[in-house]
Amino acid sequence: MGVDPQPMRRWISGIEPPHELLASNGTQIFELECREQPARLLQLIHSYATDAQIRAQFQSLRALVSKEGPVLFLGMGASFCSSISGSVLLQSKGRSSFSVDAGEWLYYGVPTWHSAPLSILLTTSGESAELVRLMKEGKEQALALICNNSASQCWELSDKRLPILAGPEYGNATKSYTNAAAASIILASELLDISWQQDAESIVSSFSKCLDNALACRSDLEAFCRGAANIEIIGRGPAYGAAFMGALCIRETAGLRAAAHTGAGFRHGPNLDVDASHVAVIFALGCVADLGIKLAAECNRRGGKVILVSNREMHRTDILYPVQLCAVPEAWEGLTSIVVPQALALAMIERSGCRLPPRFEYGVMQE
Numbered sequence: 001m002g003v004d005p006q007p008m009r010r011w012i013s014g015i016e017p018p019h020e021l022l023a024s025n026g027t028q029i030f031e032l033e034c035r036e037q038p039a040r041l042l043q044l045i046h047s048y049a050t051d052a053q054i055r056a057q058f059q060s061l062r063a064l065v066s067k068e069g070p071v072l073f074l075g076m077g078a079s080f081c082s083s084i085s086g087s088v089l090l091q092s093k094g095r096s097s098f099s100v101d102a103g104e105w106l107y108y109g110v111p112t113w114h115s116a117p118l119s120i121l122l123t124t125s126g127e128s129a130e131l132v133r134l135m136k137e138g139k140e141q142a143l144a145l146i147c148n149n150s151a152s153q154c155w156e157l158s159d160k161r162l163p164i165l166a167g168p169e170y171g172n173a174t175k176s177y178t179n180a181a182a183a184s185i186i187l188a189s190e191l192l193d194i195s196w197q198q199d200a201e202s203i204v205s206s207f208s209k210c211l212d213n214a215l216a217c218r219s220d221l222e223a224f225c226r227g228a229a230n231i232e233i234i235g236r237g238p239a240y241g242a243a244f245m246g247a248l249c250i251r252e253t254a255g256l257r258a259a260a261h262t263g264a265g266f267r268h269g270p271n272l273d274v275d276a277s278h279v280a281v282i283f284a285l286g287c288v289a290d291l292g293i294k295l296a297a298e299c300n301r302r303g304g305k306v307i308l309v310s311n312r313e314m315h316r317t318d319i320l321y322p323v324q325l326c327a328v329p330e331a332w333e334g335l336t337s338i339v340v341p342q343a344l345a346l347a348m349i350e351r352s353g354c355r356l357p358p359r360f361e362y363g364v365m366q367e
Helices: 026-035 037-050 052-064 078-092 102-115 129-137 153-157 175-192 197-216 218-225 238-254 263-267 286-301 330-336 339-352
Strands: 071-075 097-101 118-123 143-147 161-163 230-235 258-262 278-284 305-310 320-324
Touching: 026 037, 026 197, 026 339, 037 052, 037 175, 037 197, 052 161, 052 175, 071 078, 071 102, 071 129, 071 175, 078 097, 078 118, 078 175, 078 238, 078 330, 097 102, 102 129, 118 129, 118 175, 129 153, 143 153, 143 175, 175 197, 175 238, 175 330, 197 218, 197 330, 197 339, 218 305, 218 320, 218 339, 230 238, 230 263, 238 258, 238 278, 238 330, 238 339, 258 263, 263 286, 278 286, 278 339, 286 305, 286 330, 305 339
Parallel strands: 071 097, 071 118, 118 143, 143 161, 230 258, 230 278, 278 305, 305 320
Antiparallel strands: none
């Protein structure tokens, strides 16, 4: 009687992890991957500037957007969040572009797909059921893929593809969000035929400094938020992607109720129930920085606490915790601002434990 063969292990990104990582807990993995971000970001920027195959992909994609119509970014979860930096950059330069939830698009948007000259699908795993279906159903569409797994179904189905180059990721999306956001910005810049290399090179140093500073004050951030019934993260433009990702990060790792809002969406709704049980993390950055500072003052007047993330030096009070970030070009604010909710989440799970166990293998991908 024969022995059934062992099923093939479906390791994350197709790479078997080192033995020491398999013994790590969720908190250790989360901190390790947070701190790995600057090096991975630098690798992506260098590759996108110099790799001949990637440069050729940019050239072929640039030819597609000479046609009229919106450039679409399609993703879910962290991938959707990371695309916002790219679509906002295109919008700000006069090119119609939107970030769309891929699951919604699959069921409701496909009949209008012909109007888009280019759709950019983002997926870390390359195995998400919705993204695989869109790759198959969009054979007649002009599609590009931004993906972290060159051994995936989506990668095999695509002939226009860009690697995220974040390496295997075993916890909450940290380095894959950062690198995918950078890839979206660079691709948008290439589609616009505008230079990005000088900004990108300066970003690595700024990002690393912002990350170190945020991690250094993480215990203070956690103490400031302790006992809050609600944590709401508010951003506009590229920083809305970081707000959305930051809320996912806190919910997935610490299990606390966190929600993301645009500045206008928060003002015309959740702002009305702010009281002493609330903490708002407000990104007051870029051309809308003054609106964020104004919203922070209003939350404080209602009795709520605010972590105010800006490029300005602000005075700390019992209900206002300012975090000063390095000033960066506006398109890149979705990267530098994410470090604050990452640091807050890390402090929370260091105190109470991580609710997200490391995932070293892909499970069943289902809709």
